[in-house]
Amino acid sequence: MDSLRRLGTAIAEAQDREGPAVDLQAQRVRFLERATKREQRRPAKRVAAYAVFAAAAAALLFFLLRAPSLSFEIAGTRGRPGDWIAAPPDSEIPIRFSDGSEVVLERDAGARVVEVGSKGAVLVVERGTLRADVVHRDDTEWQVNAGPFEVHVVGTRFDVAWDPSREAFSLILHEGAVRVVGPMGDSGRVVRAGERLDIQVGEASPTSSLPAATAVASAAEVPSAAHTASTEGSSSASAEVVVAPSASASWRSLADKGDNRAAWAAIEAEGVDVVMRRSNAAELVSLSDVARFAGRPAHASAALNELRKRFPKDPAAADAAFLLGRMAFDQRGAPSSAAVWFETYLREKPSGAFAREAMGRLLECYQKNGSNEAARTLAMQYVASYPKGPHAELARRIVDEAPAPSPSSEQPIAP
Amino acid sequence: MDDAALLAGVRAGNPVAMGELHDRYAAMVLRVVTRILGPDRDLADIHHDVFVRALQSIDDLRDPEALPGWMRSVAVHTAREAIQKRVRRRRWLVFLSDDSLPEPEPPDRGAHDDAREAVRETYSVLERLPVDERIAFALRYVDGMDLAEAAESCRTSLATFKRRLARAESRFLALARRSSALADYLEGGARWTR
Numbered sequence: 001m002d003s004l005r006r007l008g009t010a011i012a013e014a015q016d017r018e019g020p021a022v023d024l025q026a027q028r029v030r031f032l033e034r035a036t037k038r039e040q041r042r043p044a045k046r047v048a049a050y051a052v053f054a055a056a057a058a059a060l061l062f063f064l065l066r067a068p069s070l071s072f073e074i075a076g077t078r079g080r081p082g083d084w085i086a087a088p089p090d091s092e093i094p095i096r097f098s099d100g101s102e103v104v105l106e107r108d109a110g111a112r113v114v115e116v117g118s119k120g121a122v123l124v125v126e127r128g129t130l131r132a133d134v135v136h137r138d139d140t141e142w143q144v145n146a147g148p149f150e151v152h153v154v155g156t157r158f159d160v161a162w163d164p165s166r167e168a169f170s171l172i173l174h175e176g177a178v179r180v181v182g183p184m185g186d187s188g189r190v191v192r193a194g195e196r197l198d199i200q201v202g203e204a205s206p207t208s209s210l211p212a213a214t215a216v217a218s219a220a221e222v223p224s225a226a227h228t229a230s231t232e233g234s235s236s237a238s239a240e241v242v243v244a245p246s247a248s249a250s251w252r253s254l255a256d257k258g259d260n261r262a263a264w265a266a267i268e269a270e271g272v273d274v275v276m277r278r279s280n281a282a283e284l285v286s287l288s289d290v291a292r293f294a295g296r297p298a299h300a301s302a303a304l305n306e307l308r309k310r311f312p313k314d315p316a317a318a319d320a321a322f323l324l325g326r327m328a329f330d331q332r333g334a335p336s337s338a339a340v341w342f343e344t345y346l347r348e349k350p351s352g353a354f355a356r357e358a359m360g361r362l363l364e365c366y367q368k369n370g371s372n373e374a375a376r377t378l379a380m381q382y383v384a385s386y387p388k389g390p391h392a393e394l395a396r397r398i399v400d401e402a403p404a405p406s407p408s409s410e411q412p413i414a415p
Numbered sequence: 416m417d418d419a420a421l422l423a424g425v426r427a428g429n430p431v432a433m434g435e436l437h438d439r440y441a442a443m444v445l446r447v448v449t450r451i452l453g454p455d456r457d458l459a460d461i462h463h464d465v466f467v468r469a470l471q472s473i474d475d476l477r478d479p480e481a482l483p484g485w486m487r488s489v490a491v492h493t494a495r496e497a498i499q500k501r502v503r504r505r506r507w508l509v510f511l512s513d514d515s516l517p518e519p520e521p522p523d524r525g526a527h528d529d530a531r532e533a534v535r536e537t538y539s540v541l542e543r544l545p546v547d548e549r550i551a552f553a554l555r556y557v558d559g560m561d562l563a564e565a566a567e568s569c570r571t572s573l574a575t576f577k578r579r580l581a582r583a584e585s586r587f588l589a590l591a592r593r594s595s596a597l598a599d600y601l602e603g604g605a606r607w608t609r
Contacts, residue, residue: 003601004584008556010600011537014530015449022459024441028434031466035433333595334532336539369593371543 019076023098029068069116071098079113086110087128097121100135101142104277117141120153129161129170131277136176149182149199156193157278169199174278251275252283255290264294272299279303281311288323301327318348322358329361339365360391367398419479426473437466440486447490447568450558451550453538457497465493484567491550491568498546536596540587548583555580 072079073096079085087093087105095103095113101120105111109128113121120142123130134142134153142153146162149169156176162169171180173193180197181188191197251270254263267275267287279287288303304320311317325341328334342362346355359382366375379395386392416424416435424432444465448458455461469489476485537557541549547569554565566576591597 004552004556004587007533007537007597007600008559010530011534011557012450012559014534015453017530020442020445021449021454022445022462024437024445027441027459027462027466028437030463031437032430032434034463034467035428035470036430332532334536336594337532337535337596340535340539370590 025071026098069118070101070121072096072113072116072121081113081116084110084112099137099140102133104131105129106131125160125162127162127164129159131157131159133157133277147182149180150188152179152181152188157280159278166200169197171197172278175280251290252286255286260290260293263290264296267291272302276303276306279306281307281314281316284311285316285320288320297327297331318345318352319354321345321348322352322354325358325361329365335365335368339369339371356386356389359385360389360394363391363395363398367394417479418482422473422476422479422482425470433470436469440483441466443483444486444490447487447554447558448494451491451494451553452497453534453541461493461497464497465490468493484564487564487568488570491554492570495546495550498549502546532596533600536594537591540590540594540597543590544583544586548579548586551576551579552583552587 074083074085075093075095079095085093085095085105087107087109089108092107093105093109095105097103099120103111103123106129109130110126111128111130112124112126114124115122119137120134120140122143122145123132125144125146130144130146132142132144132153134140134156136156140153144151144153144160146160146169147164147167149162149171151158151160151171153176156178157174158176158178159172159174160170169182171178171191173191173195175193177190177192179188179190182199189197251263251266254260254266267290276284276287284303284307288300288307291297291300291303301324304324307314307320308317308324321341322345325338325345328341329338339362342358342365345352345358346362349355352358359378363375363378363382366372366378375398379398382389382391382395383399389395416432421432421435421439425436441462445458445462448461448465449455452458452461465486469486472489476482541552544552550569551565554560554568555562558565560568562576562580563573565580566573569576569579571579588601591601
């Protein structure tokens with residue numbers, strides 16, 4: 001059974017590579033909370049004996065839950081506030097926080113997580129680009145500092161970059177809104193989704209002001225080419241603001257025009273992974289279409305997977321499951337994988353626009369991989385739901401030909 | 416804290432001991448349930464259930480030195496119940512909402528696409544095996560347990576475990592060879608050894 005040992009080893013290695021799928025620290029807190037409740041339900045005669053332990057548990061839980069600071073992992077290793085984090089020239093470094101927020105240091109970037117609290121964290125970008133995806137909550141307190149600028153975050157996705165040699169600050173908003181405070185001499189500027197803010201401080205004094213009229217403009221308001229406006233006023237003569245549409249606007253506008261080849265070229269120029277991580281649900285659907293039409297099925301599939309991973313509640317997530325099933329079935333010849341996707345679609349959108357086709361294709365999957373009992377059951381459902389559907393003939397044939405399931409068989413195993 | 420002190424502390428409801436129990440066995444429990452269930456959205460709940468069950472039946476454990484093996488068997492037993500519950504629900508697939516379907520999650524991009532696809536296909540095949548055979552296969556081949564350890568984890572005799580494993584091997588191979596994603600690996604093996 002060498003082949004099975006090899007397979008098993010490879011499966012285990014693949015699982016280990018993916019890293020732990022469960023936050024063990026959170027599990028610990030959950031277990032202790034449950035354990036304490038159990039202790040509280042002990043019979044009355046044992047209450048006295050365990051009173052001390054219950055009190056200790058309550059105290060421990062109070063300590064643990066009183067103000068549970070977020071924890072974070074740097075590339076899978078537990079991080080500590082103050083650690084210097086430097087991404088190498090050839091790869092990125094992900095920083096994952098226990099509230100689900102994620103920050104990625106792009107290649108060559110350097111940063112520190114200087115403070116971690118129960119509602120957020122403070123990060124300092126010392127050089128390079130940091131991509132942030134902060135989970136939205138009403139009371140979050142996140143802040144990213146870059147040079148003399150502070151980005152105050154509630155819940156959003158954005159990229160922030162700082163080049164200390166040029167004193168250049170850059171901010172791109174993908175979702176939500178942030179407030180930027182810097183050497184502008186005011187209470188800060190709000191930057192919203194689709195906007196990009198570039199500031200070249202140059203030799204400006206720290207109190208340089210940033211004129212509101214030129215600070216930020218939406219992508220829709222600015223010309224296609226970036227424009228530059230120098231700040232005015234005696235103390236801010238060298239501060240420079242560049243306003244431009246966000247990067248995602250260019251490939252999307254090309255895609256909207258139907259020029260998928262050019263759109264794909266724009267995506268590749270920026271980096272497929274980078275664009276994918278920055279995209280919202282609608283953009284990922286569009287990106288998948290562009291990839292498919294441009295003959296990049298693997299990227300089309302990756303975009304849909306990304307959509308389901310990051311936006312599982314979005315209505316497009318179910319449709320993505322259907323498309324992934326179709327790709328698995330048609331392009332990779334993997335009926336088992338395809339079946340899972342079609343089942344997922346039918347579970348999430350049982351009356352969706354693709355329900356009939358999903359059920360029919362699922363029937364084909366079951367038939368191909370030998371799940372005879374499941375195929376028979378589904379065939380009966382298909383005929384009842386879609387008696388004139390394109391798979392009705394196949395379904396009737398399966399119902400007619402398949403033997404009735406044995407009541408003792410636990411699992412449908414093909415002969 | 417040795418196992419005897421740990422066991423006594425947990426039985427007494429000492430929260431420090433309970434925290435120590437979790438610290439000591441959480442990773443092992445996660446590894447065992449992951450090997451048995453594969454990618455699964457309910458892993459956190461099942462992992463939690465293992466410790467809750469352990470706590471509920473800790474009085475049954477007499478020998479402190481048996482604690483590691485006992486925790487492993489609780490993990491196996493909890494995963495087994497999760498599978499059985501899922502099988503019962505799956506019979507109502509399509510017409511009833513089922514949150515327990517396997518999560519077809521990992522995005523297939525990057526350098527390990529083949530391995531991810533193989534993981535999905537392997538667990539897809541394992542789902543079609545009877546539960547005890549599925550567990551025997553996962554413990555022996557995916558987790559790499561030796562036969563005695565795996566039999567103990569399943570709370571069964573070595574002979575029974577061997578019979579289950581033999582049936583699991585033959586069913587798995589018959590089904591896996593129909594999967595284009597696994598057939599190449601099982602027949603060629605080159606992609607697994609690089």
